[in-house]
Amino acid sequence: MPTPTPTRAADVPKPPTSLVRRARKIDRVLAETYPDAKAELDFTNAFELLVVTVLSAQTTDKRVNAVSPTLFATYPDAAAMAAGDRTTLEEMLKPVGFFRAKTESLLKLSGALCERFGGEVPAKLDDLVTLPGVGRKTANVVLGNAFGVPGITVDTHFGRLVRRFGWTDETDPVKVEHAIGALFPKRDWTMLSHHLIWHGRRCCHARKPACGACPVARWCPAFGEGPTGYDEAAKLLRTEGRA
CATH class of the missing domain: 1.10.340.30 (Hypothetical protein; domain 2)
Structure with a gap:
């Protein structure tokens, strides 16, 4: 019988150390790439x-x-x-x-x-x-x-990137949330969400990712889904989320 897919955070098996290290390295580089990453919706409360x-x-x-x-x-x-x-x-x-x-x-x-x-x-x-x-x-x-309560925001960008990065092959948002939560300390969850969403909007596009200009290309198993030459890839980069 197939192994049931975890539906609760407590049921997620401990991920391999190598995957944890690679995931956290990617997040550190994205944090350096997007130091101003935050929610792009305007609000005051x-x-x-x-x-x-x-x-x-x-x-x-x-x-x-x-x-x-x-x-x-x-x-x-x-x-x-x-x-x-x-x-x-x-x-x-x-x-x-x-x-x-x-x-x-x-x-x-x-x-x-x-x-x-x-x-x-x-x-x-x-x-x-x-x-x-x-x-x-x-x-x-x-x-x-x-409220400053750590949480993982699984939107379309987040889901696409974590699968491209090989962090999980889950497609259900709740299962993705639990799988990725097992890779990172809880304190990092909110900013991790911002980093991936910003990268998804600016570089790792759905149809044609800018692989050749991607700051985390060396750690990405999906490298090559988009143009791998820098000049061609750089033309796909955006300085902000889509209009």
């Missing part, structure tokens, strides 16, 4: 971060950042948003796409915050994931960046 993270689904951070000043000037907290006018909110959210569905999500989310948490964003993962539209990815973003 936990509520704003929760909202913009929900809005960022199927759109770009830049589009969300463009609407957030007006959004939070009108709805500065959960109570204001829960009582907000649906039509007005939809009009504000048109630039981010799927605006009707996202309006519904924000109204339900802010309502739940008011009804169950006194209008405040909870600082525990188990509480966050009970909120409408909030999964582990969103919860970890909020925990790590608003």
Whole structure:
């Protein structure tokens, strides 16, 4: 019978020392490459971060950042948003796409915050994931960046890179989270997420990675999926996340 795939952090077998060393070396180099790595969504508090993270689904951070000043000037907290006018909110959210569905999500989310948490964003993962539209990815973003609670954010970039790096072959986000968590100290989880997401947006692209200009190419088993010559690869590099 096949070995069952671990679904909890406690079930993940201890990874080989060589893999741990290689993974941590890659992260150290990425930390040096992207010393300013951070969440690229604009926010000033936990509520704003929760909202913009929900809005960022199927759109770009830049589009969300463009609407957030007006959004939070009108709805500065959960109570204001829960009582907000649906039509007005939809009009504000048109630039981010799927605006009707996202309006519904924000109204339900802010309502739940008011009804169950006194209008405040909870600082525990188990509480966050009970909120409408909030999964582990969103919860970890909020925990790590608003509350300083270490968390691994498994978005499409993170998942792609950890598989290319050979850190795991898992595709389920929760299993990826647990597998990668076993390779790094918990204190490093939030910044590790930033490093990989920044690298995925700027260099290790989905369709054509800039292998020849990649700072961690020597440790990457997927080297060669993109152009390996520096000049050609360098043309693919971006100085910021996609617009």
